[in-house]
Amino acid sequence: MRGCAVLSLAAWLCLACAGSKGGDVPPVDEARLQVAMWSGFEAAAAPLPPYRTALVVDSGRSMSRKNEDGVSHILAARLAAKRFVEAATTRAPLDVFVVAGERAATCDAPTVEPLPGDRSVIAASVGRLRARGKGSVGATLLALADSPDPLERVVVVTNLFEECGSDLCSAAAALADRGARLDVVAIGDIVAPDCLGTVHEADVEGVPVPWTSERPRRFHIKTTGSDPAILGWGLVNDIPVGVRTGELEIVVDLSPPLRVTRQFEAGASWKLEVLDFPSLEPPERQWRWQRMDATAPTP
């Protein structure tokens, strides 16, 4: 027995706790009903909020290296970062993090504070970055993955020269687990580690299921005929409830409601199984009755 979970409005309708054991048999003057449903995404779900983006700019001293055209990595990184900031939509939040950039910067602490100011101030700050000090891009990305605010997209501008020994692939995997895509803008000739091409989300716990309602759904049990009355209600995907014998209408709380009738014989156990996919074009709903006791075949 897992405990009583269902109420009844009618005194005679004993919604007995049937438990999960298959051997339970309803009393001779009543039947049992269970409703199972697998529903898809909600049709009128709210749109997803604008994605939050983080831009990480490597400003460590290795960025002072120059390409064969005499252009330093930091100049290229500044331009890439500045044009990204200026082109990024203002409808979605954007935080910019600078790794190193100060002579005193060391590998000890990742960058956790974004640049202050509005977009124009941030763009100007990015345009003044200098290649100084040491800092870990990987550690900063890991810190972002641990951030309480969910991130959808992370862009990192770097020459892939890791002075502080952190692992970019681990950071990318951590971001993937949090549901964030990583865009790496590589400046210079350093080859990206192969593992970046095989990153996938490993964490399957707590995966956000978009637009799936978690509110418990009810079903009502009604009499049929010219003057129908509600006899009781139960919860979808919960334990079976006891119902009186005779013809009853089951109304499942969907939009629009699902209404089905059934003749309940004494001692019988019935399960109503429902598929509901309201967001599909066109929406689709299917249902069937399953006889759960072994005394009769399923119609």
Add this chain to the structure above:
Amino acid sequence: MVQGQAQRFLLRTAAGIVAVGLLALVLGPQHARAERCVPWPGEPKPLPQMDAEDDLLERWAVLRTAELAQAARELETSHPARAHRLWQRVLCIDPTNAEATAGIGRVPLVRMHRPDVRRGRPETPPGDAFASLGVELAVAVPRPDPNAAARRALAKALTSAAEHLKNARFEEALASAAEGRTAVGRLGAAADASQTAELETLGATAAIALGREAEARRSFARALDAKPDLTLDPVRTSPKVRRAFDAVREQRGQP
């Protein structure tokens, strides 16, 4: 005898390692997929496949993949990581779904961009921030001045010549003027006319102070070559120097 046993042991060990490796190769991806394919809240357990024996669960699989694919397509641009997750989910239910495989290829969780970096005038990037990530970076960097060293040498010679002259070290002033003249020679046409004229005037002044009037006139001639409209400050220039300068001008037909 012992050697034979050792060989057999090594063979068996090697065979075992190969077998374990093959097993890992075969089962590794399946294990990873199984981890990712744990039913989400609200999904049937175990997660039904497209070939489920139960008609309703089979239908569920068809509808669920259609729904996931529809949402994934809509999210690919704005929320690529979520779209990736949804395509992965489609593959959990329908491992041979070609559209999902292509979708995952379109929205990888890590994207690499390696824009070409060159010297040049920055161009207007594409309007979309993410589309700009792989676009060439034309960086406005001034080319290094090939005459920078000669310019520095000339500036240094001017400063030191003026300093020596001020302190009545006329020989040193002449030496500095000579160094500056060498720098002017290296600069050629790139030499600044005003600087050349100033340098030669300092040299002429030092030469006159040392009684070397011919040398002074040669200096003034070079100064006027560089800057024909050169004039001397009538208040701060000594009469002796002014006379030498005027003489050179007259010689050149400049009143």
